[in-house]
Amino acid sequence: MTTQEVADQLVGFCRQGQFMEAINALYGDDIVSIEPDGAPMKEVRGLDGVRQKTEHFNSSVEAYHGMEVSEPLVAADFFSISMHIDATFKEGGRMQFSEICVYQVADGKVVREEFFYMPMNPEG
Numbered sequence: 158m159t160t161q162e163v164a165d166q167l168v169g170f171c172r173q174g175q176f177m178e179a180i181n182a183l184y185g186d187d188i189v190s191i192e193p194d195g196a197p198m199k200e201v202r203g204l205d206g207v208r209q210k211t212e213h214f215n216s217s218v219e220a221y222h223g224m225e226v227s228e229p230l231v232a233a234d235f236f237s238i239s240m241h242i243d244a245t246f247k248e249g250g251r252m253q254f255s256e257i258c259v260y261q262v263a264d265g266k267v268v269r270e271e272f273f274y275m276p277m278n279p280e281g
Contacts, residue, residue: 158265164229164236167260167267171226171240176211180204185266195276219245234262 158166163183170179190201190210201210223243229236237259245251256274260267 158262160234160236160262161229161231163262163265163267164231164238164260168226168229168238171238172224174221174224176215177208180207180211183267185263185268188267189269191269191271193272193274193276196272217246217248219247222251236260236262 167179167183170176170182184204184207186204187202188204188207190198190207192199198210198213201207221242221244223241225241227239229238237257239255239257241253241255243251243253254274256272259271259273261269
């Protein structure tokens with residue numbers, strides 16, 4: 158798959174809230190996932206680790222109220238999207254947040270993802 162094809166498929170999965178399906182279909186075995194400083198899991202390596210991180214996030218969400226995912230912006234082996242989420246979390250209540258997500262593709266698979274957002278501070 159080309160970078161554009163991977164990007165389009167990932168956006169489709171995300172718009173449906175199918176994050177685990179995206180990982181299973183599009184991510185390489187040696188994926189590296191980077192979160193900003195202050196996030197609970199700063200860096201995760203490997204497909205199983207990314208699956209665990211995603212399960213942890215999914216289990217923290219009580220309900221989604223809305224999600225917007227932009228069209229991808231593609232340049233060579235990279236693409237980015239913006240994502241806006243409105244959700245109620247089991248701890249912390251309802252929150253809205255936005256992030257920029259940057260992905261690197263090699264051999265038709267996502268091999269690196271990095272997220273840019275302000276981590277939520279549960280202590281206020």
